[in-house]
Amino acid sequence: EEKISVAVAANFISAFKEMAVDFEAKTKIKVEGTFTSTGNLYSQIINGAPYDLFLSADEERPAKLNKDGLADTPFIYAKGQSILWSANKDFCKAKTWQDALKNEKVAKIAIANIQTAPYGTAAQKALEKVGMWNDLQSKLVIAQTVAQSFQYASTSAVDAAFCAMSATVSADGKKGCFFVIKEAPEIVQSACILKRTTNRAAAEKFADFLKSPAAQEIKVKYGYR
């Protein structure tokens, strides 16, 4: 029985799991995912982790692996969109997300770590673009990952949170409302086949599958493009 092992950035778990099932049904190749933060996966890989494929949450790390001769040329497998989500439906009655944030009642806003999480960086850029970054400093609460940022909002620990579009498809995500942040750059997630793979054929098959229409359908379902 053929099998490949894939290191997957934690934000892509849901979509990945469905893709894996689909892929297995079509090709009879088993796909095993390991999910954690991109940084952790990266340090595993440079220390010899036996993954065949790496689905990163950014473009930087696959490029670095490629440059260091550990991976093939990276390719983009998904693009994510930043949103501003709130559990309180009144929050979205404002015209724009900027207005919503200016509301007196909004005391705390969660944002993913601007240094380590791509969604955090994207949100920061959007806020800077609209000139609100400095004013909001005192209201910002830093979450380590984008999933955690959403957790804060869904438990009402904060009034609103910058998170990923993919959050809106979860059960809790559907209970709230959101603005799409067009000012934020798209989060481009790229993947690469690792040079140490022992099953290149299967890995390539899965890489191809990621670009296929069937995969595209799943991606859209989970809020990616």
Place this chain on the structure above:
Amino acid sequence: MTVEASFKKQLKYFELDISFSCAEENMMVMIGPSGGGKTTIIRMLAGLEKPKEGKIVFGDEVWFDSLHHINVPPQERCLGYVFQDYNLFPHLNLFDNAAFAAVEKKEVGELLEVFKIGHLKKRKPHMVSGGERQRCAICQALARRPRLLLLDEPFSALDAITRRGLREELKSLKDKMSFPIIYVTHDITEALYLADELLPVVEGKMDNQWLQKMINREPSTEAVLRAAREPRLTLVY
């Protein structure tokens, strides 16, 4: 204040079934073979063990009554108890041990002097000899000014001279404070000297014969054989 007690309890190899009373200012000495139940009786008086049935009355207080489900906890009985294995608190030095429940801290120093361990007061229990530990335990019990004093072989680790002296001290202390004392010993001479009342305990019951047997033991054949070597001492206490 008089103690009156009567109780029953089934132990593994015999039934404890005894009743006695000890009047104020009196010293009752319990004596008897090892494993006969002396410590168990003392523990019941202290409230550390519960008789199956019986009654303990101290003056006009009822400490224990199996019929009326009365069982006063040890704390409220306000007595002094020197355990057979004289366990002091290992984390405290001799002074602090003696002062542990003292009514007047001032008295503690005096007591330690009386019991000739004043110079050791800064030492921890494991740093002194067995007899010194035992004396400290007596100070601890006395310093709390008990209403009843229970002594379970308090002088067993002491030489005859020290013992003699301390016994005197104890006696005079008792006269000053006037509480009944219940005293366990294996030394018949001591028992006869100290006792206002004697309670020979054999297999959980009072047995006056035992004392007789012990003192005027018929020289058996064995004893005759040994006689050649045995010293016959007249001890002047």
Place this chain on the structure above:
Amino acid sequence: MTVEASFKKQLKYFELDISFSCAEENMMVMIGPSGGGKTTIIRMLAGLEKPKEGKIVFGDEVWFDSLHHINVPPQERCLGYVFQDYNLFPHLNLFDNAAFAAVEKKEVGELLEVFKIGHLKKRKPHMVSGGERQRCAICQALARRPRLLLLDEPFSALDAITRRGLREELKSLKDKMSFPIIYVTHDITEALYLADELLPVVEGKMDNQWLQKMINREPSTEAVLRAAREPRLTLVY
């Protein structure tokens, strides 16, 4: 095998400075006031404490020699030691305690019978009386067939009758096994009865006067006052 020992050690309040020897099959009895250094001497013989200077020789083995820096560890001295506070292993029952270092497991049952605690062999130490614990400690020491037996007040928690019997047993055991015994007691009668040699220890030194003083004590004025009440007993052991 003969033990010969001589050592010095500065204790807090006096200097221990003593030498003695005890021949094979002999019993040496140490006696003296509480805190005089008896237990310390025994511990040095056992190798649990180190003299400042001195020498311990057992037969032709040197156990300790401060000049040649010899100090044989307790394990290799192969002796039996009944501690003054007779601590048994709390996690083992009496049988397992006695059999802890037994040469022949079979003997253990017999020993327990001889010391009259055979029926208690399944009990843990905290479930038996003080005297019973003490007897078990003696069994433990004997069961390992020691080459030298150190007994630190082994019968202090026993009544006179039991004590008398066990003393006999000990004597006959000794004759069978033929090892020297060093015995600490506070009971002069016992000391005089048992001893082949007597070692009166007072403040760390040998003091023959002490024994005299103790036995033929001049009736002081105080003693005269007491005389009215004091029994003069002739104890037939």
Place this chain on the structure above:
Amino acid sequence: MDYLALYVTLKLAVVTTVLLMIIAAPIAYVLAYYRFAGKSLLEALIYLPIALPPTVIGFYLIIFMGPKGFIGRIWEMLTGGSLLFTFIGIAIASVIYSIPFAVQPMKAAFSKIDRRLLESAYVLGLSKKATFFRVIIPNSASGIAAAAILVFLHSIGAFGVLLMVGGSIPGETRVASIAIYEAVEMMNYQAAAMMALSFIPISYAFLLLINKLNEARS
């Protein structure tokens, strides 16, 4: 090197240790000396924070301590402020997270105490409470030291939980372990190693302190 984070870490560890010594002692006492129905179940519940992944604990703590949660609402009634994302908030989280490490060694130490010492104290007139403070506590020094060491070090390393409840606010809730985590994520491995190494002298100093206290006692 993020000294501010190091300072918050130390402060948190000290506060947690002190609080837990006080909170855990009575719990350990009850577990060591009383028997009651459901005791093992209660014990299992108290120990649950070790068995659960920190992210899970963090998740539930957010819910309880959030504005709609039980603890959060009480806190808001009392102080008017929010508990999440404050130092007090992470201190509470850290206490809950480390409870088992305080309770278990203390319970072991308490249950090892010679019963005769307790009996002796009772006869000398000490109530159970007085006995606890004057006999049990001083004779459990090594177990209490073990508890303090485990709790202190564990709260230095606590991170998953704090990350969730604290929100990484510099000088308030951003502790050193979060700083290390970020350094690793940013592939700044040297900074991470430096920060991690700085835990050695801290732990060392604390151990020395505890050992000294312990020796002074015995």
Place this chain on the structure above:
Amino acid sequence: MDYLALYVTLKLAVVTTVLLMIIAAPIAYVLAYYRFAGKSLLEALIYLPIALPPTVIGFYLIIFMGPKGFIGRIWEMLTGGSLLFTFIGIAIASVIYSIPFAVQPMKAAFSKIDRRLLESAYVLGLSKKATFFRVIIPNSASGIAAAAILVFLHSIGAFGVLLMVGGSIPGETRVASIAIYEAVEMMNYQAAAMMALSFIPISYAFLLLINKLNEARS
């Protein structure tokens, strides 16, 4: 519910607990009874795994256990295989991660033992080793139980470290706490809660077992 992950978790917890009881006992013995220069420093090093955030430990373990690392190379020489991403690999990681929880309570228990019992054993001819097994161990039951409980539960909850060293291979290295983490990341909070709740009966059963063993001893 991911039963396979639960099974791996249990297996890992049992293996870790058994191994650590064996490894920690001699370490605790040395720490409790010997004095030597640098002892506190050694102790601090042994306790370091609690103080460090799990991801940091995981990070260093990967380096050591990887094909270029010290341990990894030795392992490869011996067995020809890789250590990372295998059950043995996570077992080693879990042992290192939980060492302090085994050593500390055992040390506390050992150092509480009455010196006179040891002296008695020596005089009875027992070597230090025999004394350790026949006197110290049986009289430290409650401390050893504390150690076992802490280690067992801690390795059930271990997650950051295992994820780094083990990845998430079903039936091999995918433990329940990783499954919970994934559920949380997928915002599937109900599944996470279900899985987390299943730890209660497991912990409960283990506690009952340990308590029973402990009682049987005393």
